[in-house]
Amino acid sequence: MSRKASDFLVKGIIYLATGITLSVLLFIVGFIFVKGIGLVNWDFLTRDFNEKVVYAFMESNDVPLGIDEETLSKKNPYDKRYETHLEGPIYIKNIGAAIAKVAYKNHSTEREQFVITYIEKDSPFHSVKDSTGKDIKIRTDYIVQSINGNDFSGMTLAEVAEAIAAESGELKVKIVQPGGGIKSNIITTLYMVLLSLLVALPLGVFGAIYLTEYAKPGRLVNMIRFAAECLAGIPSIIFGLFGMAFFVVALNFQISLISGSLTVAIILLPVIIRSTEEALKTVPMAFREGSLALGATKLQTIFKVVLPCAVPGIATAVLLSIGRVVGESAALLLTAGTVAQIPGTLFSPGSTLTVQAYYVAKEEGNIELACAIGIVIIVIVIVLNILSRITSDKLDVFNKR
Amino acid sequence: MDAKIKFNTKNLDLFYGDFQALKAINMEIREKEVTAFIGPSGCGKSTFLRCLNRMNDLIDSVKINGEIIFDGQDINGNIDVINLRTRVGMVFQKPNPFPMSIYENIAYGPKCQGQKDKTQLDTLVKESLMKAALWDEVKDRLNKSALGLSGGQQQRLCIARTIAMNPEVILMDEPTSALDPIATAKIEDLMSSLKKDFTIIIVTHSMQQAGRISDKTAFFLMGEVIEFNETPIIFTNPNDKRTEDYITGRFG
Ligand SMILES: Nc1ncnc2c1ncn2[C@@H]1O[C@H](COP(=O)(O)OP(=O)(O)OP(=O)(O)O)[C@@H](O)[C@H]1O
Ligand SMILES: [Mg+2]
Numbered sequence: 001m002s003r004k005a006s007d008f009l010v011k012g013i014i015y016l017a018t019g020i021t022l023s024v025l026l027f028i029v030g031f032i033f034v035k036g037i038g039l040v041n042w043d044f045l046t047r048d049f050n051e052k053v054v055y056a057f058m059e060s061n062d063v064p065l066g067i068d069e070e071t072l073s074k075k076n077p078y079d080k081r082y083e084t085h086l087e088g089p090i091y092i093k094n095i096g097a098a099i100a101k102v103a104y105k106n107h108s109t110e111r112e113q114f115v116i117t118y119i120e121k122d123s124p125f126h127s128v129k130d131s132t133g134k135d136i137k138i139r140t141d142y143i144v145q146s147i148n149g150n151d152f153s154g155m156t157l158a159e160v161a162e163a164i165a166a167e168s169g170e171l172k173v174k175i176v177q178p179g180g181g182i183k184s185n186i187i188t189t190l191y192m193v194l195l196s197l198l199v200a201l202p203l204g205v206f207g208a209i210y211l212t213e214y215a216k217p218g219r220l221v222n223m224i225r226f227a228a229e230c231l232a233g234i235p236s237i238i239f240g241l242f243g244m245a246f247f248v249v250a251l252n253f254q255i256s257l258i259s260g261s262l263t264v265a266i267i268l269l270p271v272i273i274r275s276t277e278e279a280l281k282t283v284p285m286a287f288r289e290g291s292l293a294l295g296a297t298k299l300q301t302i303f304k305v306v307l308p309c310a311v312p313g314i315a316t317a318v319l320l321s322i323g324r325v326v327g328e329s330a331a332l333l334l335t336a337g338t339v340a341q342i343p344g345t346l347f348s349p350g351s352t353l354t355v356q357a358y359y360v361a362k363e364e365g366n367i368e369l370a371c372a373i374g375i376v377i378i379v380i381v382i383v384l385n386i387l388s389r390i391t392s393d394k395l396d397v398f399n400k401r
Numbered sequence: 402m403d404a405k406i407k408f409n410t411k412n413l414d415l416f417y418g419d420f421q422a423l424k425a426i427n428m429e430i431r432e433k434e435v436t437a438f439i440g441p442s443g444c445g446k447s448t449f450l451r452c453l454n455r456m457n458d459l460i461d462s463v464k465i466n467g468e469i470i471f472d473g474q475d476i477n478g479n480i481d482v483i484n485l486r487t488r489v490g491m492v493f494q495k496p497n498p499f500p501m502s503i504y505e506n507i508a509y510g511p512k513c514q515g516q517k518d519k520t521q522l523d524t525l526v527k528e529s530l531m532k533a534a535l536w537d538e539v540k541d542r543l544n545k546s547a548l549g550l551s552g553g554q555q556q557r558l559c560i561a562r563t564i565a566m567n568p569e570v571i572l573m574d575e576p577t578s579a580l581d582p583i584a585t586a587k588i589e590d591l592m593s594s595l596k597k598d599f600t601i602i603i604v605t606h607s608m609q610q611a612g613r614i615s616d617k618t619a620f621f622l623m624g625e626v627i628e629f630n631e632t633p634i635i636f637t638n639p640n641d642k643r644t645e646d647y648i649t650g651r652f653g
Contacts, residue, residue, distance in 0.1 A: 288459075289456065289497070290497040291513075292459070292486065293454060293486055293490065293491035293493075294486070294490070294509060294563070294566060295484070295514060295566060296513040297483055304513070305499055308500070
């Protein structure tokens with residue numbers, strides 16, 4: 001074969017390989033987006049995952065409508081993916097709020113429901129207590145299901161309005177906070193990122209300082225390095241098993257935020273040690289000598305000169321770590337659980353976005369929802385990337401001329 | 402009039418592992434003089450210089466025999482190294498300002514010693530920059546990064562940073578070898594003016610430089626001091642044939 005022909009062939013293979021890689025990537029991201037984008041909206045991000053039923057206790061109080069009918073009918077956001085507007089809204093004076101009838105349909109349930117579309121300024125809905133006497137907040141979007149034991153199912157909107165208007169004095173309203181959102185998962189993910197970094201970053205950075213600045217090169221250092229590298233290569237399910245046996249069971253932390261973040265912190269350690277070490281090694285010896293020659297101690301030299309120079313590298317480590325935490329599912333499944341709730345304390349469980357995506361895909365068979373969560377994960381990773389880029393540029397001492 | 406002896410080394414040997422880099426060095430360095438070290442590459446000038454403020458501590462393989470008496474005390478003994486380095490400052494071959502502001506570079510040493518008073522630091526920064534003949538060039542950009550300065554300015558900044566510690570001795574290892582002739586001339590001027598306050602020891606590869614600025618010159622060869630004498634004598638009438646060969650450029 002002539003040289004020209006073989007060159008051409010090799011070039012062709014290179015282009016083909018690049019093309020395939022790129023199109024696979026685009027296809028995956030595209031697939032996730034096309035599948036999931038229909039579900040992603042503000043409600044999806046701000047609602048809890050599970051519906052929550054509360055009984056609202058309040059004093060009825062006639063409040064006239066403060067806006068005109070036309071504006072009221074525009075405050076009616078019900079034509080969404082799962083929700084179709086049927087009737088209304090009708091304004092009801094004694095609760096100072098407007099209600100509309102909406103059909104709700106998702107892949108597993110189908111029903112008709114009455115939702116609050118507007119709450120007047122002085123409405124009794126603003127001073128509501130639950131059955132334990134705690135203040136609760138009622139928002140538009142919430143579903144009303146009964147009043148003083150009078151259930152609305154099967155009624156028309158007009159009948160419901162009548163039933164509500166007929167009541168007076170002390171009201172007991174059954175309210176459902178709609179679910180289907182991933183607010184709690186987003187918040188759990190952020191908690192997990194913060195907590196695991198809070199543990200792993202200082203440990204990793206100090207470990208790296210020991211390895212590069214203090215340890216005499218030799219067998220011990222090599223062994224620590226080898227151990228760190230091995231740790232980095234171990235699949236995360238193993239860490240999950242360890243976390244479950246150690247944090248969850250032995251230390252009795254239960255399946256919780258703290259068990260999850262400590263387990264992930266262990267996974268992060270080698271990443272942080274490695275990149276911090278690399279960053280410290282690139283700091284010129286001349287800076288250390290210059291500092292020592294000025295009568296600075298070794299610690300002063302490390303903290304005032306060497307470490308600031310290594311900040312961009314450490315920022316990279318943080319970045320990689322965030323990616324790891326956001327992407328971690330196996331270990332967290334076993335240690336932090338699959339409960340879609342905002343963990344109230346360190347010892348309550350909570351599922352991160354990836355765990356939730358796994359859970360809805362596997363347990364509920366809802367691929368669409370999993371893809372929607374996937375979109376949010378992708379966006380979060382991109383945003384965190386950009387943020388840490390910016391901060392590392394800002395902190396880069398070599399950038400400030 | 403005999404000036405006070407600042408450094409006195411007695412039979413100083415230095416080994417990097419098995420390799421002997423300095424051989425039985427005996428040298429008396431006097432206060433407020435400029436002493437120049439010359440000699441071919443690899444003859445141990447830097448190694449010797451770094452002994453004087455214990456910078457060789459950073460290298461694990463180094464072993465030292467003999468004494469280095471600094472103001473009557475052997476610095477290889479059990480002394481406070483940090484204190485020694487505040488008294489014996491060092492300027493390196495390549496300018497190495499820290500990646501901080503000009504102000505912070507100068508204030509770094511005093512701050513490490515616990516100096517916190519802002520007004521005192523301000524005056525100290527100003528005085529040091531003036532002594533290093535850099536004040537006029539940088540007074541409007543004290544809070545800008547030192548990395549934005551030219552090479553020559555950076556080196557004068559490093560000298561200013563050393564002066565700010567008010568040391569007794571300043572060691573300089575080829576401080577002008579990375580600079581152009583104009584910047585070099587400025588630093589040489591600076592050294593002549595610093596001479597009245599400080600004892601200066603300088604390593605240089607330039608005979609002219611040694612001739613211009615130094616009072617005494619030591620000629621090193623293969624880890625030994627071949628000849629140590631008044632600079633004019635070394636350059637016009639050396640005792641040793643090897644010194645003469647080196648100075649006239651017949652080897653090196
Ligand atoms: N860290 C080290 N480990 C081992 N050997 C070293 C080390 N530093 C220097 N040496 C050796 O010691 C000898 C003296 O080195 P030194 O740097 O003092 O020479 P120099 O006179 O300053 O040379 P130059 O003019 O090139 O700077 C050289 O042979 C060098 O190879
Ligand atoms: Mg040298």
